[in-house]
Amino acid sequence: MSELQPVMWKNNKLILLDQSRLPQEEKYMEITRHEQLIDAIKRLAVRGAPAIGVAAAYGAVTAAQEIKTNNLEEFKSELKSITRRIGASRPTAVNLTWAVERLENIAENAADIPGLKQDLLKEATNIHHEQIESDLRMAGIGAKLLKKGDTVLTHCNTGALATAGSGTALGIIKQAYSTGMITHVIATETRPLLQGSRLTAYELKKNGIPFHLITDSTAGALMKQGKINAVITGADRIAANGDTANKIGTYTLAVLAKEHRIPFYVAAPMSTVDIKIESGVEIEIEERPSYEVTSFQGVISSPEGINVYNPAFDVTPHDYISAIITERGIIREPYWS
Numbered sequence: 001m002s003e004l005q006p007v008m009w010k011n012n013k014l015i016l017l018d019q020s021r022l023p024q025e026e027k028y029m030e031i032t033r034h035e036q037l038i039d040a041i042k043r044l045a046v047r048g049a050p051a052i053g054v055a056a057a058y059g060a061v062t063a064a065q066e067i068k069t070n071n072l073e074e075f076k077s078e079l080k081s082i083t084r085r086i087g088a089s090r091p092t093a094v095n096l097t098w099a100v101e102r103l104e105n106i107a108e109n110a111a112d113i114p115g116l117k118q119d120l121l122k123e124a125t126n127i128h129h130e131q132i133e134s135d136l137r138m139a140g141i142g143a144k145l146l147k148k149g150d151t152v153l154t155h156c157n158t159g160a161l162a163t164a165g166s167g168t169a170l171g172i173i174k175q176a177y178s179t180g181m182i183t184h185v186i187a188t189e190t191r192p193l194l195q196g197s198r199l200t201a202y203e204l205k206k207n208g209i210p211f212h213l214i215t216d217s218t219a220g221a222l223m224k225q226g227k228i229n230a231v232i233t234g235a236d237r238i239a240a241n242g243d244t245a246n247k248i249g250t251y252t253l254a255v256l257a258k259e260h261r262i263p264f265y266v267a268a269p270m271s272t273v274d275i276k277i278e279s280g281v282e283i284e285i286e287e288r289p290s291y292e293v294t295s296f297q298g299v300i301s302s303p304e305g306i307n308v309y310n311p312a313f314d315v316t317p318h319d320y321i322s323a324i325i326t327e328r329g330i331i332r333e334p335y336w337s
């Protein structure tokens with residue numbers, strides 16, 4: 001089955017599938033200015049740690065098309081101020097700054113503007129292809145951790161839409177289903193922006209994989225009934241000691257999994273591992289606007305003027321994680337410390 005393409009480079013332009021409109025509408029947007037990309041990242045039209053890294057890489061190519069000066073040093077300096085802004089558009093997923101820094105290094109070493117533009121596109125394409133490749137490797141490696149007949153629970157969306165490849169946790173699930181290992185998937189709806197019910201359900205349905213969608217608060221009851229054999233999630237940033245930031249609610253699932261003696265796996269490419277930080281305490285957690293919680297698809301669902309706390313991610317301490325699946329293999333304690 002061909003994968004959804006959330007990020008494409010076509011006719012010298014960046015094209016994004018607007019995920020904020022899914023599942024109602026599969027609408028593609030042409031990105032010709034870096035401000036459009038920053039807006040798309042902020043409002044989650046493109047989302048998922050690896051996919052925003054790939055989009056940001058092509059975004060640097062777009063930025064280079066916008067700059068008018070013929071002076072190399074001025075060009076580099078304007079480009080850097082734009083790529084810095086793209087890199088700062090969301091704070092938690094390290095793939096974003098990781099990709100931007102790769103493009104910045106290319107720019108720094110350039111000797112002329114036409115060559116610089118070509119090299120930026122080459123590097124962005126490399127980042128995209130590396131992601132496709134590492135997703136395929138992770139799928140093969142991670143599927144081996146599952147047993148025949150397993151039902152797997154997953155959170156948020158970690159499929160093709162989230163990586164611009166075949167997915168991390170959901171890539172493993174697709175692979176395990178296609179080889180007859182797992183028979184059933186449980187997808188959490190993932191409040192408040194519903195990446196599970198809008199996007200994971202969409203991908204699972206397109207792939208013909210049997211699944212049930214549950215509210216986030218149903219997970220514990222299913223675990224207690226013995227209906228979940230493994231949990232696999234993605235990650236936005238992993239510290240050297242294995243502490244993992246991922247979509248809000250991941251920590252709750254990890255605690256529940258430990259209580260019920262269910263293996264809890266994280267799947268992520270090495271570009272999500274931030275070995276510069278020792279533990280999860282150092283991870284900045286994005287806080288999102290209150291209206292995402294006080295309204296539902298544009299309809300207000302709470303009294304006006306109330307206090308809201310809306311962190312987009314949480315950190316799961318490494319001792320709740322059974323193993324981290326990367327394209328380089330299965331990593332366990334002490335992880336990268």
Ligand code: MRU
Pocket residue numbers: 044047048049050093155156157158159162163167168169195233234235236246247248312
């Ligand atoms: O806010 P989002 O939708 O970008 O959050 C996405 C997640 O938390 C994913 O689990 C994570 O980025 C891994 S995607 C392979």
